[in-house]
Amino acid sequence: MKEPLLDIQELSVEFPTRRGLLKALDRVSLSLAPGEVLGVVGESGAGKSLTGAAVIGLLPPPGRISGGQILLQGERIDNLPPERMRRIRGRRIGAIFQDPLTALNPLYSVGRQLVETMQTHLRLPDGETRRRAIDWLQRVGIPAAEQRIDAYPHEFSGGMRQRVVIALALCAEPRLVIADEPTTALDVSIQAQVIEVLKGLTREHGTAVMLITHDMGVIAETADRVAVMYAGRVIEVGPVREIVQTPSHPYTVGLMGSIPSLETRVERLRQIDGAMPRLNAIPPGCPFNPRCPNVFERCRVERPELMPALATQAACWLYDAASLPAASPVPSAHA
Amino acid sequence: MPDAGGALQPAGEPVLEAIGVSRLFDVSRPWLQRVLSGGRRQTLRAVDEASFAIPRGTTFSLVGESGCGKSTVARLAVGLYPPSGGDIRFEGRPLRTALAEPKLRRRMNMIFQDPYASLNPRWRVRDIVAEPIRAFGILKSAGQIRDRVGQLLNQVGLAMSDGDRYPHEFSGGQRQRVSIARALSSEPDFLVCDEPTSALDVSVQAQILNLMKDLQQRLQLTYLFISHNLAVVRHVSDQLGVMYLGRIVEYGPGEEIFRAPRHPYTRLLLEAIPDLKVTGSRRTPVAGEVPSPIAPPPGCPFHPRCPLANARCSAEKPGYTRDGAVLVACHAVEEGRSTP
Ligand SMILES: Nc1ncnc2c1ncn2[C@@H]1O[C@H](COP(=O)(O)OP(=O)(O)OP(=O)(O)O)[C@@H](O)[C@H]1O
Ligand SMILES: Nc1ncnc2c1ncn2[C@@H]1O[C@H](COP(=O)(O)OP(=O)(O)OP(=O)(O)O)[C@@H](O)[C@H]1O
Ligand code: SF4
Ligand code: SF4
Ligand SMILES: [Mg+2]
Ligand SMILES: [Mg+2]
Numbered sequence A: 001m002k003e004p005l006l007d008i009q010e011l012s013v014e015f016p017t018r019r020g021l022l023k024a025l026d027r028v029s030l031s032l033a034p035g036e037v038l039g040v041v042g043e044s045g046a047g048k049s050l051t052g053a054a055v056i057g058l059l060p061p062p063g064r065i066s067g068g069q070i071l072l073q074g075e076r077i078d079n080l081p082p083e084r085m086r087r088i089r090g091r092r093i094g095a096i097f098q099d100p101l102t103a104l105n106p107l108y109s110v111g112r113q114l115v116e117t118m119q120t121h122l123r124l125p126d127g128e129t130r131r132r133a134i135d136w137l138q139r140v141g142i143p144a145a146e147q148r149i150d151a152y153p154h155e156f157s158g159g160m161r162q163r164v165v166i167a168l169a170l171c172a173e174p175r176l177v178i179a180d181e182p183t184t185a186l187d188v189s190i191q192a193q194v195i196e197v198l199k200g201l202t203r204e205h206g207t208a209v210m211l212i213t214h215d216m217g218v219i220a221e222t223a224d225r226v227a228v229m230y231a232g233r234v235i236e237v238g239p240v241r242e243i244v245q246t247p248s249h250p251y252t253v254g255l256m257g258s259i260p261s262l263e264t265r266v267e268r269l270r271q272i273d274g275a276m277p278r279l280n281a282i283p284p285g286c287p288f289n290p291r292c293p294n295v296f297e298r299c300r301v302e303r304p305e306l307m308p309a310l311a312t313q314a315a316c317w318l319y320d321a322a323s324l325p326a327a328s329p330v331p332s333a334h335a
Numbered sequence B: 001m002p003d004a005g006g007a008l009q010p011a012g013e014p015v016l017e018a019i020g021v022s023r024l025f026d027v028s029r030p031w032l033q034r035v036l037s038g039g040r041r042q043t044l045r046a047v048d049e050a051s052f053a054i055p056r057g058t059t060f061s062l063v064g065e066s067g068c069g070k071s072t073v074a075r076l077a078v079g080l081y082p083p084s085g086g087d088i089r090f091e092g093r094p095l096r097t098a099l100a101e102p103k104l105r106r107r108m109n110m111i112f113q114d115p116y117a118s119l120n121p122r123w124r125v126r127d128i129v130a131e132p133i134r135a136f137g138i139l140k141s142a143g144q145i146r147d148r149v150g151q152l153l154n155q156v157g158l159a160m161s162d163g164d165r166y167p168h169e170f171s172g173g174q175r176q177r178v179s180i181a182r183a184l185s186s187e188p189d190f191l192v193c194d195e196p197t198s199a200l201d202v203s204v205q206a207q208i209l210n211l212m213k214d215l216q217q218r219l220q221l222t223y224l225f226i227s228h229n230l231a232v233v234r235h236v237s238d239q240l241g242v243m244y245l246g247r248i249v250e251y252g253p254g255e256e257i258f259r260a261p262r263h264p265y266t267r268l269l270l271e272a273i274p275d276l277k278v279t280g281s282r283r284t285p286v287a288g289e290v291p292s293p294i295a296p297p298p299g300c301p302f303h304p305r306c307p308l309a310n311a312r313c314s315a316e317k318p319g320y321t322r323d324g325a326v327l328v329a330c331h332a333v334e335e336g337r338s339t340p
Helices: A048-055 A082-091 A110-121 A126-139 A158-170 A188-205 A214-224 A240-245 A251-259 B031-037 B070-077 B095-099 B125-135 B143-154 B158-163 B173-184 B203-219 B229-234 B254-259 B264-271 B311-315
Strands: A006-017 A018-034 A036-043 A066-070 A093-096 A176-182 A208-212 A225-230 A235-237 B015-026 B042-055 B059-062 B085-090 B108-111 B188-193 B220-224 B239-244 B248-255 B321-323 B327-330
Touching: A006 A208, A018 A036, A018 A048, A018 A066, A018 A208, A018 A235, A036 A048, A036 A188, A048 A066, A048 A208, A048 B203, A066 B188, A082 A093, A082 A110, A093 A158, A093 B203, A110 A126, A126 A158, A158 A176, A158 A188, A158 A240, A176 A188, A188 A208, A188 B264, A208 A214, A214 A240, A225 A240, A225 A251, A225 B264, A235 A240, A235 A251, A235 B125, A251 B203, B015 B070, B015 B220, B015 B327, B031 B085, B042 B059, B042 B070, B042 B085, B042 B220, B042 B239, B042 B248, B059 B229, B095 B108, B108 B173, B125 B158, B125 B173, B143 B158, B143 B173, B173 B188, B173 B203, B188 B248, B203 B229, B220 B229, B229 B254, B239 B254, B239 B264, B248 B254, B248 B264
Parallel strands: A036 A208, A036 A225, A093 A176, A176 A208, B059 B220, B059 B239, B108 B188, B188 B220
Antiparallel strands: A006 A018, A006 A066, A225 A235, B015 B042, B015 B085, B239 B248, B248 B327, B321 B327
């Protein structure tokens, strides 16, 4: 692999609370090469958004990094003073937040917000920014962009606001884009268009994209590699085709099996029974062990780290030679 | 129903009925700015004469591209916006009079598209979920309320102890589940769900959709359901409405429309779905620019993008044609020149 653009090493994040210390990220390691799209998927609450927030230096208080480091183009960025980080954000890292409303200022028109972002980060002649703002709105599929550039966020539909946020994140042409659920409020057609814009940036500018999403269809079509998170850890990582078609970790297998099919209609969708553990009650050993159909003794005492599995890396004792023959092969999601 | 004459009525007593409902928004620049720069008054027709009926115990879904008016229909259906034209009826009575009665009001609720904006940030989650229970006096004793809130949180995959926390301490999907728990707490029998699972991973999504289906079967719940995920829509829907630029252009049993889409827009919409084949191939987005809802094209609003458009399409707005159990607003279908 090329020298990584982003390198997250053993990152841990914790929240001190009245009920004790919550470990929200536990030794997360991920890296992205220039031009690469890394999909991040996993259980709701697993720590995907926090991973992205840590990279852009916007962990929600009282969250703090308690271990590990984050490198952008070889330079540490997890310990920078807020002022330096603010300049990196926007110019070198663009962020698309999961919540479009927090990213938009309700008091300013969408055009003004785009223009100001470009003025802050790019050296452009005055008339140019407004033209580019309209251009960006068109690229993300806002109809009649010229007429609606002066509209306020509340006058847009949910999906239109999300597209404005995407335009805002991309308009300063950053090296790295953290995209947290960028397409959830979008219909499939606009989704395709937005993904095309993102892919265009990766091809033409070598922009790397960390794409956090629940939409496996979007992952399958956009990502090069995929990381799967569960209870604050990366539990599987590998090339997209292998993760989707021959996942190794029993959680990933269950996740892929829960995707509703468009071809057939069933009375009940397949689900993984039970819920992810609370952060203050993560069981010892493998965090998935209370819900795992393949659980065996070792899983309850020893924590598995990522290890070579079927065609990916998975944190699961089934793939450790020392566990054999207790373990049986994982059933396929597509059985 | 779409055409008053050959009305097509899904079987069963409708809980909610929309008859030719429209909603306009004034999107003109402020008055002073208009005077200074000479702009005109502009209105945006977000919903254009929509008609549908949702029988008790069934699910009616709306699909269509972003900005086509789905959330506006949702807000109209629970009385958050008054219609600019047409009628909305709840159990046969005008919605407005139904809403004036707390007993009826309690029976409808809504899960909002934006789980962030709809949760009060200063309240603990247990108070957010308990609010409808208290407001409608459904349970009286503090103990009963606590147990019920715990049960609701469990149903959506959260824990009783999560009730102590504030919304900002949750992830996106966890907040969405809080808003689902709150919507269920008033024990509604008509529930509007605007993108209820968009922030959830597929496994939690399956849990929530299975829960909604269980409740429907057990308590005869009626849903108006909105989602961009067409696989989810196919799974949950009885009736389906496909919207384009504020109009319902195809309306009928969901299975029938998925099996044999008739309207050219529906066909393109179904083709644009991503699959899991990891071919790296591109989907075919619906070609052409999404027209402006402020100045919709004359005739059929889909004609600038429609592969079957002809001269009539750009001049005359199509009425509804009935094909089996499905209503379609398209000249090509009416003229029989739309063989799939
Ligand atoms: N301010 C906070 N205080 C305490 N816990 C928090 C706070 N913010 C997040 N958490 C917890 O950290 C965990 C990870 O949250 P994160 O938002 O990263 O999840 P996620 O993987 O993005 O989930 P989703 O798919 O639902 O968006 C969650 O369990 C959440 O409850
Ligand atoms: N309060 C408002 N003022 C002005 N225009 C509005 C308002 N609310 C909605 N609109 C406009 O009405 C149209 C329909 O919006 P609506 O929110 O119903 O779309 P939607 O189908 O729910 O889209 P999405 O899938 O993106 O959520 C859009 O063009 C939107 O800009
Ligand atoms: S380590 Fe054990 S409990 Fe964990 S996923 Fe593998 S088999 Fe299941
Ligand atoms: S009426 Fe004409 S333009 Fe409209 S969908 Fe039918 S064929 Fe296409
Ligand atoms: Mg998140
Ligand atoms: Mg909407």
